[in-house]
Amino acid sequence: MIFCIADTFPKALAKLPAQEQKAVKTTVFDLQMDPAHPSLQFHRIENSKDEHFWSVRVSRDIRLIVHKTEDSFLICYVDHHDPAYAWAERRRIEIHPRTGAAQIVEVRERVQEILVHQPVEVPATPAPIVLPPLFARYTDDELLVYGVPPDWLSDVRAATEDTIFDLAVHLPAEAAEALLDLAVGEKPELPTIVSPEVVNPFEHPDAQRRFRVMEDIEELKLALDFPWDQWAVFLHPSQRQIVAQKFSGPARVSGSAGTGKTVVAIHRAANILKNDPQALLLLTTFSLPLANALEGKLRLLAGVEKGVVPRVTVLPFKGVASELFTLAFGHYPRAATEEHVRAALKSAAVELAVTTFTPRFLASEWLNVVDAWQVADASAYQEVPRLGRKNRLGVKQRETLWPIFERARAMLSAQGLLTWPMIFGEVTRHFAARLEKPFTHTVVDEAQDLGVPELRMLAAITPPGSDTLFFAGDLGQRIFQEPFSWRVLGVDIRGRSKTLKVNYRTSHQIRQAADRLLPKVVQDVDGVEQDRRGTVSVFNGPDPEIKTFPNADAEVQGIAQWIKDLVGQGVAPAEIGLFVRSNAELGRARSAVKAAGHTQLELSERLEDPRGRIAIGTMHLAKGLEYKAIAVMACDDNVLPLQERVETVADASELDEVYETERHLFYVACTRARDYLLVSGVDPASEFFSDLTDRSRLPTR
Structure with missing residues (x-):
């Protein structure tokens, strides 16, 4: 039995x-x-x-x-x-x-809700608009193939745009997902039919x-x-298929926010550890808080008592580089700050009497080209790709620039400082020359925020071969790095990229609004596409609220009332999060929480008990988090996009990149919400607000 x-x-x-x-x-x-x-x-x-x-x-x-x-x-x-x-x-x-x-099927005659609303004539009032049924043209056999229980066929055929979500909650998940796909004009993947x-x-x-x-x-x-961690026990068929699939080389799973990419990454890591007793696995992501969360979930899934977790390392990208640098060279690296780098570049330009280029341009060229690609000498600088950068540099200009970068690097070295790309580069060179690698497998979450140095390092510390490198990420959530070619660096995922389409975390209304912030199809530099069309959410909710206020005090009171209303409806304070663009706006979030009569939990790398407190933080800290209700506040016109970033742009392509990543950041913050989303700002608010309500930007067929 x-x-x-x-x-x-x-x-x-x-x-x-x-x-x-x-x-x-x-x-x-x-x-x-x-x-x-x-x-x-x-x-x-x-x-x-x-x-x-x-x-x-x-x-x-x-x-x-x-x-x-x-x-x-x-x-x-x-x-x-x-x-x-x-x-x-x-x-x-x-x-x-x-x-x-096997299905759990609700008995049709015992369901109390009226699923199909028939128009009722009311004298002296306009006739109600009768929406056409969505699935009337499908035969019983066609609907049965999608897993619709026989008892519910007539209700399905009568469903309209107004009633589809009311109906979907009563159906088995595979049937509900297929019908939602059909409703938006997509062709659902046929369920597996097994005797x-x-x-x-x-x-x-x-x-x-x-x-x-x-x-x-x-x-x-x-x-x-762990009954709250449903992902640990139950997987969607599309997730399970990617978890178990054998790939002949590096592979990537993508999908919009809430589709379970991290779930797939953790299950894949656990499967490797369970199935290969010799495996030494690296599970990595871009920040320490996310790495801590991944480690907790992997321990839950794999189990310490089975001897699995001792064979896994869970660290952020910089943590991996720091540990391996220390292992290779016997001392911790001293990382240069942005201020160190700018000062070195400025001093080098003055010393060499070069006044042709502004400090802003020098810093940008160093960050995005010279340091990112770890350019070693003048000849390499002549050949390095400057993808997307519209300020073309001729041979003479590069000859003038290179001594500045070379001298700045020497100045940093004299202080015993290395930039993070230099640290990644040293680790890469050390392990690329060795057949024996520190890890047999690497699984990367939030892979869209990998830079050139990080990706090179991960490829160098993991052996080539089948199933050794696996990435999970959403191109629409890229907020840190400029796009570049993975294939040029030897990490070719073409033909081994999968996209998840079912959103579990975010209501239909919130997902639909947030999707308007991004293009329907996102393509990386290597031509690998992530198609956002056809993504469906599995539950309904209220429409997002978009509010502008005459001043910051009015916004604070408005957010405070929103918090009070939610708590009055039974939403726990720990299920509410407030996010702002930068530290400069955190004061408004603190004031809103205080005005609502609650205590805030300021998000950071510290592990704190969230119970009874409302989370506040910057949008960058929202990554990987989830709340029942989210307010993305203080989105004023000069705050989002952040004016400070716009003013530091040195290249026309950088301006496009700033706007793109600011839009991605806003998308990340909005999609942390499960049921309730409020976005607000002081009039005139962010230009991105208009996109949330622009139905022409909605991903369609």
Whole structure:
């Protein structure tokens, strides 16, 4: 007999108080050990249309809902007596007649919501607009292929733009996703059709997104101890396929915000560690807070007790370079600051009496060309690519510039300083010359923010071959680095790039508005495309609010009232985040939290308890985070795009790059919201506000 849990169970378990959760877990462990033990009290749920639903007494009022047959035992739900019974009475477990996947199906006649609204004539009022049904032209057979339960075919065919989301929440996930694709003009990927004689219905690819077969007590403990981390137990078929796929070389998974790229990266890392006892894996990303979060999730997924985690290193890009530099050369590197570099460039130009180029141009050329590509000498500077830079430099100009850069580098060296690209470069040169590498596999999250030096280092510290380099990232969330060719650096992902299309984190309304900030199709320098069209969110929510205020004080009071309203509706303070463009605007966020009567948690690299506090931080710190409600505030006209960045531009292409990355940054902040999004600023607000409401920018077919 197989023993499974359904995704509906951990969600329900998480809503119970800690003491009740403990009692439920004990009962579930007992059931796995011996479902027939006489101490377990089973009661048939008489009003259920599914004769296999039973309740198990946990305590005086808590009931566990299980589904048991001769072949399977499924933990489905838990709640207090009456709501637990009501849940079971409205559902049945069945094998879909076409796909062969096990599904939890709501019993149509027991669903109370009116899903298809028929227009009612009201005298002396205008006739209501009757929207056409979206799926009337599809036959029963066509809809069944997408996993629609037979009972729901008529409702599906009658659904309109107004009712599709109301209907979708009652359908199995694969059916809902396919219908949402069809509704926006996309051709959904057909679900896998597997005969029940060939595969257990609970192990069908679509069933595995909602059912997980528990192989042992340790796996069950994982699922019960961390019920909020659904990603650790249940995977979408598209995610599972990428996790398990064998790639002949470097590979990348992409997708818009909330589609589960990080989930895939962590599962892939865990799979490598479990399947290869000799693997030494690097899991890396661009910042320390994100690296800490990745490490916690990997420990949860892989399990310390199995000896897996000691074989993995989790560090940000700079942390990897620092540790390997120390390993290679026996001392820690001393990293130069931006001020050190600007001072060295200015001194070198004065010393060499070169006045043709401004300090701004020298700093830009150093950062984006000379230091980024680790140009070693004058001849290399003549040949280095200056991708996208519109200020063309002739041979004579480069001959004049090179001594400045060479002298500035010597000045830094005399102080014992190395820029971060130099540190990455030293590590790259050291390990590129060695057959033995410090890691057998590298998995990179937020890969869109890799620069030239970082990518070179990762390629040098990981051996070439199948499945050794894996990247996860969204080109639309690139906020740090100028685009460059990965292929030129020997990391060719062409033909090994996959895109995720199902958004789990962000409501349809928020995702739709945020997607207007970006192009429909994003292409990297090597021609690899990420198509944002056809992405669907799996749940509905209120429309984002866009507000402008006459002054900063009015905005503070407006945000404070928004916070009060949310908390009054049951949103916990720790589920609310306020983000601003830079440190200069943090005071407005602090004031808003104080005016609302709450305490703030200022996001940083420190690990702090978020309970009872509202998070505030800059947009850069929003990466990788998720909140039920987000306010992106203080987006004034001179703040977003940030005027300081615009004023430091030295090249026409840099101005385009500033606007592009500022737009990406705004997109990142907006897409941290799950259910509620408010964007605000002082009039005149950011020019990006108009894009959020411009329906012509919406990704379409």
